[in-house]
Amino acid sequence: RIAEDIIQTPLIRLNIDDSSKEIFLKLENFQPTRAYKLRAASNTIRLANKEQLENGVWTISSGNFAQALAFIARKLNIGCKILVPDTIPQDKEDSIIQLGAQVIKAPIENAMNTLFTREYEGMEGLFIHPFSDPNVMAGSGTIGLEILDELPDFDTVIIPWGGGGLSCGIASAIRILKQDVKIYASEIDTCSPLAAAYKNDKIPDEIPYTPSFVDAIGYPFILPEMFALAKKLLDGSLVVGLEETADVIRLLAKRNCIVSEGAGALSIAAALSQNIGKKIVCIISGGNIDSLKLSKIMNGKIP
Structure with missing residues (x-):
């Protein structure tokens, strides 16, 4: 149904020297609008x-x-x-x-x-709700089907969490066909509502928020229906910092010639900084990053 509008994006290995884990990148920044949406x-x-x-x-x-x-x-x-x-x-x-x-x-x-x-x-x-809609999540779930087809022996998936449609959509597809896998959301520490909700087993009344270059995700709220889905489908949320995220954006550009937006780099930052999995798939959700911000990051700064 969607084949004429999208491309089946590449799944490639991250070029790093760490032999303790293999990290694969699902490049949704290659879509015509440069994002999985x-x-x-x-x-x-x-x-x-x-x-x-x-x-x-x-x-x-x-x-x-x-x-x-x-x-x-x-x-x-x-x-x-x-x-x-x-x-x-x-x-x-x-x-x-x-x-x-x-x-x-x-x-x-x-x-x-x-x-x-x-x-x-x-x-x-x-x-059309941007994330809390069954058909929206099903569309995102096709990413999971492609991963299963291309790399069936992966053991971990890390997915950026914005509103939850991408994470829950991919997890829904994978859980049906592969149970022996860990699936995590990834968030930025300037606003990590899902991690806070997991910690308290309920959605917090207030969620701290600081604007940053990771501007495609990090809403200071969670819709109740999305948290309910996350609890059923995900194994938790991995929180990373701005410096780690900027480091990954530079790493991707230098090692793989890939341009990622801040949200897209979160999953790789989590995979590199945390002891989870041996064969990890990271979703690069998009590549829409302001050129001035990218320039600052490539020069070692945090915009």
Whole structure:
């Protein structure tokens, strides 16, 4: 169903000297919109019927899902509106507009609240949640099927946690076909809501948040239904720091000629810093990183 919209991304070995573990990279930054979200958007739109799509589609996102939904909607000649926080950087807004979508700005609190309410005044058409939707997660789950086909003897998978759609989608697919595997989320220490929820066995009332260059993930909240899924599907959350993440971005560029965004580097940072697994698959979820931030990182700085 989604084959004509996405590519089956490469699964390659990380070029490191550590002989105690093998780390493989699932390169979702190779997708046409440079992130895995294209799988989710494609699967969800293509499963909708004509009546559902009559007034177009819309979502809340300022990043990878916005671009993915706009890309598929343009390809299928479907109207697309993207609700974004009014703090959106100009380059991200321009990228969405270039893909043919209409951008609707809202105060950040109102925009984020849409993730819970799934509605916003004046928005019409089919709302597609960027992560808490069965078809969105199923689209992301195709990554797990590809891993099983290409590297059936892996023992560990590490997946960046944003809203949970990627982690739970991949884990759902793998758990059905391979039980003897550990599956972890990875988070940044500037905002790690899943780790905090695991620690307390409930979603905290307040989750500390500090803005950073790891800007594709790290929401200061968790939807209850996503935490319930995580508890069933994942073995925990591995938290890493900004310095470790920046080190991995440089490592990927120098050793594998790969450009990763901050979120995409988290899984490798976790694999390198923690004693888990011998044959580990790390999901590089995307490669959409601001060029100025990348330049600073490559020069040994943390933007």
